[in-house]
Amino acid sequence: MATGCVKEVLPPALDSTSEQPPLFDGTTRAYICYTCPFAQRVWIARNYKGLQDKIKLVPLNLENRPAWYKEKVYPENKVPSLEHNNKVIGESLDLLKYLESNFEGPSLLPNDSAKQQFAEELLSYLDTVMRIVYTSFKGDPVKETGGVFDHLETALHKFDDGPFFLGQFSLVDIAYIPFIERFHVFLDDVWKFDITAGRPKLAAWIEELNKIDAYTETKCDPEVLVKQYRKRFVVVLHP
Secondary structure, three states: OOOOOOOOOOOEEEOOOOOOOOOOOEEEEEOOOOOHHHHHHHHHHHHHHOOOOEEEEEEOHHHHHOHHHHHHHOOOOOOOEEEEOOEEEEEHHHHHHHHHEEEEEEEEOOOHHHHHHHHHHHHHHHHHHHHHHHHOOOOOHHHHOHHHHHHHHHHHOOOOOEEEEEEEOOHHHHHHHHHHHHHHHHHHHHHOOOOOOOOOHHHHHHHOOOOOOEEEEOOOOHHHHHHHHHHHHHHHHOO
16 A cells, blocks of 8 residues: 555455446545546545545446446546545546545645645646647647657756645645646656656656656556557557
């Protein structure tokens, strides 16, 4: 586990042939997918706050997802979602804030008002990051994404009390790393573009995150990520 010396044994993913777990039986459940970056956010936060014994992971196979998930659990039919206090809620960024407000464990947000304001700015900028980078896969990422990664490099200079976006580790890092992790390996594999080259703060940020068990225990094999992205953008990469 992230807060101890025993590594968590992960349950197998449920598919269309799997029985539905009990609903609203008092157990708090996080419905995730092991390869989904949005779900990874909630998984990291759960681990970092030491909630492995309080929030049960229910991994789903999204390529063959159970019908009961949409019909009985979460009509949006997306992950992540959280079953807690006789309701099911979703949206990964909302869930990060929900975990912070409703569960014990290390804080994911500092009390400093300047840092809280910067956190909101960075979370808002995430949409721009994803739009530009994903769109660039149809063109030239080396030319089209530089401004985005430069912006993150600059943001990492904002506070000098640690290597993370708000100085200390926070939900902002949790929100960004699942996507930066994927962009890093995919851009390097396909275009030989290292997003950390010439960006020492970004390189250090990734390096420091890889020292945090709560994150590393949620990481996918880079080869799996590259294969997943190659399949998703196959028309672009192999016209």
